[in-house]
Amino acid sequence: MISVLTIGLVLVTSLAIGLYGVRAARSASDFLVASRRVNPNWNATAIAGEYLSAASVLGLAGLLLKNGLGTMWYAVGFTAGYVAVVALVAGPMRRSGAYTVPDFAEYRLGAPPLRKLCGCVVLVIMLLYLVPQFKGAGVVFALVSGTPYWVGVVLAGLVVSGSIAVGGMRSATYVQAFHYVVKLGFIAVPAVYLVVVAGADTRSEALHPEWGTRFPESTGVEFSVGTRFDLDRPVTVTDSSGAEVRLAAGEHTAEEGTEYVFPAGAPVPHPAGLPDLGGERWSTPLLDTGGHPVFETWSTLLAITFGCMGLPHVIMRFHTSPSARVARRVAVGVIALLGLFYLFPTVYGLLGRVLTPQLVLLRGTDTVAVVLPAQAEPGAVGTLMTALVAAGAFGAFLSTSSGLLLALAGGLSHDLFQGSVPRLRLAVAVGACVAVVLALPAQRIDINVLVLWAFTVAASTFCPLLVLGIWWRGLTLPGAAAGLVVGAVTATGAVGWSILAEVPTWLPGVLLAQPAAWTVPLAFATMAVCSRLARPPEWAEHAVLRLHSP
Amino acid sequence: MSPRREKLTSPQTRVALARGNRPAQHLLPLPEPVDAEAARRLFRRQRRIAIRTVALLSLLLFGMSGAFALLPALGEVRIAELPLSWLLLTVAIYPLLFGLALWHVRAAERAEDRSQAGGPSGGER
Numbered sequence: 072m073i074s075v076l077t078i079g080l081v082l083v084t085s086l087a088i089g090l091y092g093v094r095a096a097r098s099a100s101d102f103l104v105a106s107r108r109v110n111p112n113w114n115a116t117a118i119a120g121e122y123l124s125a126a127s128v129l130g131l132a133g134l135l136l137k138n139g140l141g142t143m144w145y146a147v148g149f150t151a152g153y154v155a156v157v158a159l160v161a162g163p164m165r166r167s168g169a170y171t172v173p174d175f176a177e178y179r180l181g182a183p184p185l186r187k188l189c190g191c192v193v194l195v196i197m198l199l200y201l202v203p204q205f206k207g208a209g210v211v212f213a214l215v216s217g218t219p220y221w222v223g224v225v226l227a228g229l230v231v232s233g234s235i236a237v238g239g240m241r242s243a244t245y246v247q248a249f250h251y252v253v254k255l256g257f258i259a260v261p262a263v264y265l266v267v268v269a270g271a272d273t274r275s276e277a278l279h280p281e282w283g284t285r286f287p288e289s290t291g292v293e294f295s296v297g298t299r300f301d302l303d304r305p306v307t308v309t310d311s312s313g314a315e316v317r318l319a320a321g322e323h324t325a326e327e328g329t330e331y332v333f334p335a336g337a338p339v340p341h342p343a344g345l346p347d348l349g350g351e352r353w354s355t356p357l358l359d360t361g362g363h364p365v366f367e368t369w370s371t372l373l374a375i376t377f378g379c380m381g382l383p384h385v386i387m388r389f390h391t392s393p394s395a396r397v398a399r400r401v402a403v404g405v406i407a408l409l410g411l412f413y414l415f416p417t418v419y420g421l422l423g424r425v426l427t428p429q430l431v432l433l434r435g436t437d438t439v440a441v442v443l444p445a446q447a448e449p450g451a452v453g454t455l456m457t458a459l460v461a462a463g464a465f466g467a468f469l470s471t472s473s474g475l476l477l478a479l480a481g482g483l484s485h486d487l488f489q490g491s492v493p494r495l496r497l498a499v500a501v502g503a504c505v506a507v508v509l510a511l512p513a514q515r516i517d518i519n520v521l522v523l524w525a526f527t528v529a530a531s532t533f534c535p536l537l538v539l540g541i542w543w544r545g546l547t548l549p550g551a552a553a554g555l556v557v558g559a560v561t562a563t564g565a566v567g568w569s570i571l572a573e574v575p576t577w578l579p580g581v582l583l584a585q586p587a588a589w590t591v592p593l594a595f596a597t598m599a600v601c602s603r604l605a606r607p608p609e610w611a612e613h614a615v616l617r618l619h620s621p
Numbered sequence: 622m623s624p625r626r627e628k629l630t631s632p633q634t635r636v637a638l639a640r641g642n643r644p645a646q647h648l649l650p651l652p653e654p655v656d657a658e659a660a661r662r663l664f665r666r667q668r669r670i671a672i673r674t675v676a677l678l679s680l681l682l683f684g685m686s687g688a689f690a691l692l693p694a695l696g697e698v699r700i701a702e703l704p705l706s707w708l709l710l711t712v713a714i715y716p717l718l719f720g721l722a723l724w725h726v727r728a729a730e731r732a733e734d735r736s737q738a739g740g741p742s743g744g745e746r
Binding site for chain 2: 140143144146147148150151153154155157158159162275278279354355356357364365368369372376396399400402403406407409410411413414417542615616619620621
């Protein structure tokens with residue numbers, strides 16, 4: 072109940088700040104001038120607020136609990152992405168006068184059909200990024216209110232479309248900045264509280280995975296999906312009828328709906344396909360889900376670091392700075408704010424292994440940050456802390472998904488159809504509906520797997536377009552178009568295949584699940600080679616030099 | 622909601638919309654750099670700085686993850702109970718990323734200043 076109240080408070084406060092901000096800047100020129108008068112510190116806070124999504128607030132801790140320390144490479148990649156942004160695109164994009172990638176393509180290559188192609192890629196990236204946000208909101212709603220998952224997702228869709236219709240969160244810098252503060256505070260305070268309240272023994276256990284992972288207390292596990300798991304040692308559990316069942320060491324299959332109560336101190340079984348909780352693979356800080364840790368880590372880093380600059384809602388924010396110099400400096404501020412935030416998810420993942428290991432069996436690790444505080448301290452304070460994390464996660468969902476939905480709607484109405492404001496509203500509603508429908512079957516897919524998919528597509532399409540467009544005068548229309556198509560098809564297809572279908576055994580699965588290591592170079596190469604098919608127009612050099620002239 | 626809502630579009634979008642389906646003849650007007658050679662020099666200098674930063678970034682990310690793979694001992698050395706490799710990945714890398722970005726901005730701004738001081742200024746946007 073208290074969680075629902077806290078979430079409501081975050082929502083109402085955001086709406087209030089949004090309405091106030093919108094009233095302060097109404098007309099178009101006011102809006103532009105006002106937004107450029109925004110203090111760079113506020114601006115950086117707002118950008119960080121929009122960027123930190125459910126993947127950061129919920130997904131990192133969950134994936135860390137499930138797959139191990141290597142997960143934190145995601146957080147490093149999210150931050151390193153802004154270093155690439157500072158080095159490669161922030162200043163030139165600000166000078167180009169383009170708000171979106173389709174705009175930039177128009178500026179640099181002067182071809183309307185390319186604008187439409189870019190618009191389609193924007194749609195793909197935005198949808199891939201929206202679905203995990205709705206999944207996160209659905210999981211949190213379901214958890215705090217006790218409703219089924221689908222109710223949570225639908226409710227989240229209604230809340231976001233409703234709040235966009237009422238206030239328009241758009242570019243209300245202060246709403247986004249407020250959300251950063253909410254997210255940081257609501258993840259940092261419970262984290263510090265958890266570390267303090269956990270006690271010295273639990274803390275040591277969290278830092279020594281080699282001591283083994285056991286159930287901290289007698290724990291009931293209700294398998295909502297059929298699960299195969301391995302036991303290292305025999306365990307006697309109690310089933311739902313109260314009878315004792317002895318599980319021998321080795322592999323077992325729990326049917327859907329099975330309920331086992333594991334006694335306190337029993338070693339935690341590991342589901343098939345996952346690393347042994349706290350084992351060698353879990354505690355080595357590399358991403359290792361398919362047996363090729365170095366390849367997987369490097370490919371993921373490539374996708375996230377270079378995908379960041381291709382995210383439409385990231386690019387749009389450079390225009391709230393008055394000049395290219397300030398845009399670059401603001402991006403540096405974002406790096407500091409992200410680094411500060413990412414210190415905390417680790418705490419939940421590490422303590423989660425000690426206090427709530429059953430989440431791994433339940434396939435519900437994305438909820439660990441919300442579940443953990445109440446589990447660690449089952450009193451009023453613990454409940455309050457759980458409410459804070461839930462509200463922080465909801466703030467993450469709200470700011471990121473409304474930013475994404477507006478970028479999506481803007482893309483639909485500006486780049487694909489030449490639309491009006493009512494059409495924009497319609498596009499928001501349609502976008503939210505599609506994301507809700509796609510999020511419904513996504514309950515069992517980890518948030519970060521889906522977010523990584525969006526980053527991979529961005530890194531294989533817009534990253535080469537922007538980098539070559541800004542730094543190479545030889546980029547031409549055939550090259551850009553061919554590179555975009557090749558990158559979009561290979562990246563979307565490869566990850567989609569690995570999630571939705573069986574990967575044939577002759578193919579290393581990691582090439583499909585983490586394809587950035589080959590799709591990004593392939594897209595760059597295609598753009599460079601196919602650019603030779605045409606001669607760059609004589610104004611191409613001008614267009615490039617202008618991006619770098621102070 | 623009394624004041625009228627206005628639709629905001631970027632300068633590039635306005636150019637594109639105004640053109641409709643006619644072929645692209647004018648982009649957003651390009652201010653002619655007064656000294657094209659100086660602009661080229663600045664562009665090349667900025668490109669060198671950008672390549673240097675991206676190279677260092679790759680070295681940091683790929684180097685650190687490679688070190689974790691090659692030197693498992695990093696996980697056994699502990700500082701205040703925390704394994705060194707965990708500490709590097711979850712804490713120490715962020716100040717390094719921040720420092721790298723800061724260094725890049727300093728270098729890029731110095732290059733711009735020098736180019737403006739060196740020749741006739743290219744004018745404000």
